Structures are given as structure tokens and as C-alpha cells.
Amino acid sequence: MNGKKVLAIQDISCVGQCSITAVLPVLSHFGMETAILPTAILSNHTMYKKWSYFDFAPEFENVFEAWRVNDIKFNGYVLGYLGSKRYMELSEKIFNEFSEQGAKVIIDPVFGDNGKLYPGFDEKYVRAVREFISLADVIVPNITEACFLADMPVPEKCDKAYVEELVAKLKTLTKGAIIITGVEENGKIGEAIASPESCAIEYVFDEKLPRFFHGTGDIFTATHAAHWLNGASHAESCRVAGRFVADCIRATGDNHPYGVQFEDVMRSSLK
């Protein structure tokens, strides 16, 4: 056991295999000791017609007080869907107070996909995320999120020249590594990786599968985070994460539209 304790700060969507219900098992599967701080509890994710929402932020101070008394500290953080600036402020407080030395902050700035913002998000939220990612060691936006953060139009096809422009703009917002997901080339899909140590952009591509599911970004980020926190390079962590997500999509039946059946992939890896 590597002993890395990772705190996932995201919502609990009670139904729908995304955010904490996906990130937690995936981090555990890949060897992380996991902890969670739910930002809010939703009946289900927002792909469904209707959802309920219970804000957990009013409880945070009590949680912090207990963590202080119990001397609880973390080696890493995986953040995804937050939904309000308040959670960014509270997360910053957590990074400052509950981090082991060298703790890493991984932010997937979840707010949109396919050229559009998710329901409930607006330009003001995007501006808040622009500031928040200055705290990150790694950001993992998809193309849509990267374009909104960089204040550039979302293109029909995102070629390498456009990725370079995006990365140059994002580098003014964060000193962390930038991993843009959903980059396409020659019928393949993958990631553009810009490490702080290097000017070159690395690319990792895998087979593009013609199906779309909620939660695959969360699973990608959790898989990458577990491998990177364990010492793998960003490129190797992306390779494993891309393969894992592709396997999850392949394992998912047509009668299961709201998330991927990652459980089958985990179970088969034990055989």
C-alpha cells in the first residue's frame, strides 16, 4: 500500500455513476486511500429531467473543527463538479489547512461539454474557475471547458494549432500541468499534455468510441490522479486512464444510458 490519502471534493449524485460514486471506487481500485467531502447531495446527476439539491456547505466548519482536533491531513485532492464559488473558497481553506507537505491539487473544472455549459452554469462561474485553477498542480478540462477558460470559441474540430493557442492562454491562468481531454486526430481521441517543466505538448491517443456517457471525465481524472500520485508520468497516467475509460464504455450495455458500467471492468481485472 502506498499510503497516499486523497480527498475527493465533489457532489454526491445519489444515482448516476458520476462524481463521488464513480471517483471513490476508481481511486480505491487504483490503490489510493480515499476520503470524501460532499459539496452537495443531489437526487441524481443533471442529465436527468429533474433533480433535488441539498447544500452541505453549512456543515463544513463542523467538519473542519473535527479534522483539526483529529489532526487529519491529506496527500492529494481530486476536485470535479463544484457548482458554486463558495466551494472553491472552502476548498482553498482545506488546501491551506489540511495538507501534508507536498500535497497535490488536481482540478477537473467540470462545467460543460460538447460546446455548451451544463445546466446551472454561467460566465460568472467560468470567471471564478479561472481564478481557482491558479491553485492547481494539474487541471483536466475537456475541450469545451478549456475554450471557455481561455475565452476562445469552441471549434468544430480542435487541431494541434488550436490546442497550442489554448495551452498558451491556460498557462497564464495556472502554473500546474494542463491536460486537455477529448482532443481528436485521425479518428482517434486523446489528451494534450502540457507539463510545467516543458514547452513541448505531448499527445496520447486511443480508439474513439462512438458513444457518449456522463461521468467518463470523472473516471478519467480519478484514474489519472491515482497513477500520477503514485509516481507515473502524466503521459503514462493518461494512457492508462484513456484505456480504462474505453474499457468501461465497451462494457456498458445499450440499456444503461446514464453512466458507464465500470464495475464490470474492475471485476474482470481481478480474474
Ligand code: PXL
Ligand atoms: O460528471 C460530472 C457531473 C457531476 N455531478 C453532477 C453532474 C455532472 C455532469 O453533468 O450533473 C451533479
